[in-house]
Amino acid sequence: MTLILTIDQEASIRQHATRDYPGECCGALIGETIGAGSYVRLAVPLSNRHEDGPDRRFRIADADLLQVEKIARRGRLNIVGFYHSHPDVPAVPSNYDREHAWEDYSYLIVETANGEPVSFRSWKLDLDAGRFNEENVQVSQCILEKSAEAQVQKLGF
Amino acid sequence: MSVIISLPTPLQRYAAGQPEVTVEAATVGEALKALTESTPALAQHLFDAKGNVRSYVNVYLGDEDTRYLQGNDTQVSSGDRLVIVPSIAGG
Numbered sequence: 001m002t003l004i005l006t007i008d009q010e011a012s013i014r015q016h017a018t019r020d021y022p023g024e025c026c027g028a029l030i031g032e033t034i035g036a037g038s039y040v041r042l043a044v045p046l047s048n049r050h051e052d053g054p055d056r057r058f059r060i061a062d063a064d065l066l067q068v069e070k071i072a073r074r075g076r077l078n079i080v081g082f083y084h085s086h087p088d089v090p091a092v093p094s095n096y097d098r099e100h101a102w103e104d105y106s107y108l109i110v111e112t113a114n115g116e117p118v119s120f121r122s123w124k125l126d127l128d129a130g131r132f133n134e135e136n137v138q139v140s141q142c143i144l145e146k147s148a149e150a151q152v153q154k155l156g157f
Numbered sequence: 158m159s160v161i162i163s164l165p166t167p168l169q170r171y172a173a174g175q176p177e178v179t180v181e182a183a184t185v186g187e188a189l190k191a192l193t194e195s196t197p198a199l200a201q202h203l204f205d206a207k208g209n210v211r212s213y214v215n216v217y218l219g220d221e222d223t224r225y226l227q228g229n230d231t232q233v234s235s236g237d238r239l240v241i242v243p244s245i246a247g248g
Contacts, residue, residue: 024248026247059245063222065242066217069163069240078176082245094247096246100246101247102245103167105167
């Protein structure tokens with residue numbers, strides 16, 4: 001499988017990871033899966049609501065995710081995955097990531113070193129095997145859909 | 158009453174890839190029961206051993222988490238949409 005992002009989406013995620021450093025950032029990836037590719041149409045930055053704070057963990061509020069689901073449905077799209085950062089830790093899923101992961105979502109992890117994004121890697125859970133498999137990440141030159149971006153801003157994310 | 162249930166991406170594989178399923182029900186509990194009768198493989202992902210909705214699965218009616226309404230006894234009307242939202246965390 002390949003996770004396909006636009007250059008604007010990648011930049012947006014990088015900026016989010018830097019902005020939230022030394023905490024973990026998180027967000028949702030709305031898009032569609034065609035063949036072996038998951039095409040991200042919108043990367044939605046979200047607040048990290050983890051009960052232990054943002055230093056080592058992330059949690060997306062259920063109510064926030066509901067709003068993202070609505071945006072996706074309106075666009076006849078799906079949530080294809082989520083992103084989060086690993087501040088000063090390699091972009092490899094932790095045990096905590098694995099314990100909380102769902103099948104069929106892409107989990108894009110951004111490693112930041114001193115606040116600068118240095119690595120993007122994406123993973124998918126193999127539930128039966130109990131492990132993540134890495135997938136390719138491809139960055140394309142497409143232009144972000146401005147109508148979808150405006151919709152997200154209107155909802156206050 | 159016809160109720161639409163929206164499935165999150167990870168559960169769609171158990172419903173032949175469909176993002177939503179329409180069932181006949183008068184309550185949230187009846188809707189979930191009808192859903193798992195038509196797609197039995199979903200049951201283990203939605204319910205624990207006691208038959209309760211799993212803690213990391215949330216069922217919304219409109220903008221309300223049905224746990225904070227009347228849970229499975231929450232009444233639904235024809236045309237209502239239930240949205241199943243998985244808990245998302247990591248670190």
